[in-house]
Amino acid sequence: MAVTRLNAAQLSTNKSANASTLKAQGAKSQPSGNGSRKRSLDSDQGGERKSKKPKTGEQVAAPSRDYCANYNTRIVSLRAELAAHVDAGHGRLRHMVVWEQYTDIVDVARAIASVTEAISVQPDPRREAPVFSVSSSGVIDAGLRTTPHVIRLVARPGKIAIFPVFIGPNHVALGILEHKAGLGYTAVYYDSWPYTRRRLRSMINSSPFDAFHETVRDMMRVGWTPRKQVARYTTSQAPVICDQVGEWACGLHAVLSGWCLALGLTFSPTAVLDEQFYEDAVTIINPAVYGLVEAQLIGDFLKCTGYVTPDGSPASRRFNNTVDLENTTALNDLVAQIVDDDLLKAVMAESEQGD
Secondary structure, three states, X not given: OOOOHHHHHHHHHHHHHHHHHHHHOOOOXXXXXOOOOOOOOOHHHOOOOXXXXXXXXXXXXXXXXXXXXXXXXXXXXXXXXXXXXXXXXOOOOOOOOOOOOOOOHHHHHHHHHHHHHHHHOOOOOOOOOOOEOEEOXXXXXXXXXXXXXXXXXXXXXXXXXXXXXXXXXXXXXXXXXXXXXXXXXEEEEEOOOHHHHHHHOOOOOOHHHHHHHHHHHHHHHHHHOHHHOOOOEEEEEOOOOOOXXXXXXXXXXXXXXXXXXXXXXXXXOOOOOOHHHHHHHHHHHHHHOOOOOOHHHHHHHHHHOOOEOOOOOOHHHOOOOOOOOOOHHHHHHHHHHHHHHHHHHHHHHHHHHHO
């Protein structure tokens, strides 16, 4: 990975120092992101807006959704659905997110894709929702970029790409690459670890950002841009993103933040996350890659816990089930199928023009 040894060591040292501080305060320092700060999950403190008494003659709006009650009820049934799904022989339960373990970057990518694909294939006659690009594991995992015989593909070139980035030892951040009319190509960096976010803010175009830039350029070389050329693009760092609590929660945050961006939700800069938040996040993320999670549950969870503001997600981005991507093979097969289908459509269109 294109991160200097000095920078990697500094990153690891600061993570360890932060984890030690959490321990000193009485918190359980766990890779899952356990923290010492507690936040009530009651609806009164979950970002709900208090209703105002309407004036005479005003149309009474529908009561706001009780995000906390709905997600707490739904998460119980979700556990049962996942168990039944596995028992029925539809797959082997593979916990993508596990307490006290680093989350593999490809697992982060397929969890994000389980939501972006659900939005991309959602029936939308007016196509108000965005269509997202998706990459194979050979593009996402830097360790596979130079491995012989690894198929490296990008599906739906030019569309919005939300992808994880391996920044340093045991740290994953998030990136979004898109082409905006009048602005050209833009790449935005999202980092849930406060130390690296502050440190890299003034280094957006220097060596510590090599990992991020290399991922962006590699996506372009593989085919995200026309003629597989590295195009000029502008880079920025997202000003607001929720801070992770604990040393190993970065991969989990990359998934949740990727979902927020895909669903059109707004990050809350004042979110205070506790152990229950991370336990429930694990419960939701793991079934998502089996196609068992709906957009409503994700939104209710993130709004109740204060990860995002209470603003609604665009209706065009709602879906009933995530896309089943239970392993790396499923992700790569999906990308290959989309590429093949698009190629066939292009050949048929060219043939029709010739006739």
